[in-house]
Amino acid sequence: xxxxxxxxxxxxxxxxxxxxxxxxxxxxxxxxxxxxxxxxxxxxxxxxxxxxxxxxxxxxxxxxxxxxxxxxxxxxxxxxxxxxxxxxxxxxxxxxxxxxxxxxxxxxxxxxxxxxxxxxxxxxxxxxxxxxxxxxxxxxxxxxxxxxxxxxxxxxxxxxxxx
Numbered sequence: 001x002x003x004x005x006x007x008x009x010x011x012x013x014x015x016x017x018x019x020x021x022x023x024x025x026x027x028x029x030x031x032x033x034x035x036x037x038x039x040x041x042x043x044x045x046x047x048x049x050x051x052x053x054x055x056x057x058x059x060x061x062x063x064x065x066x067x068x069x070x071x072x073x074x075x076x077x078x079x080x081x082x083x084x085x086x087x088x089x090x091x092x093x094x095x096x097x098x099x100x101x102x103x104x105x106x107x108x109x110x111x112x113x114x115x116x117x118x119x120x121x122x123x124x125x126x127x128x129x130x131x132x133x134x135x136x137x138x139x140x141x142x143x144x145x146x147x148x149x150x151x152x153x154x155x156x157x158x159x160x161x162x163x
Contacts, residue, residue: 103154
């Protein structure tokens with residue numbers, strides 16, 4: 001049995017939908033290939049971005065370690081400063097106590113003692129030499145001057161401390 005042209009045409013017409021379906025499948029497969037290629041490119045971009053992020057995280061970790069080290073050094077320095085400050089406060093208190101003791105000694109013992117000696121000396125001098133009245137007045141003035149100079153030094157020292 002020989003196939004005629006019409007028969008062949010009918011058979012071709014029967015396969016035409018299959019042929020069209022195959023062409024559509026080929027087009028869809030090509031689109032899928034294109035989509036997969038786009039996804040591959042996107043995944044590669046993501047891989048690159050992740051690698052950059054990993055590198056950045058390593059840098060951040062290194063910086064964090066350095067910051068921790070610096071913080072430890074700062075804490076150590078702060079502790080030393082606190083210790084030094086406490087020592088300075090202690091020394092200042094001791095100096096204040098010594099200064100107060102010296103001031104009290106001068107006020108209660110030394111100055112009155114000097115006045116007693118000066119007055120006794122003055123009395124002796126008057127008894128011995130009443131004729132040298134001008135010399136006595138000169139000596140009294142010198143004693144007063146010495147006393148005033150001493151008080152002036154004390155006042156200056158107090159002013160310097162308060163300034």
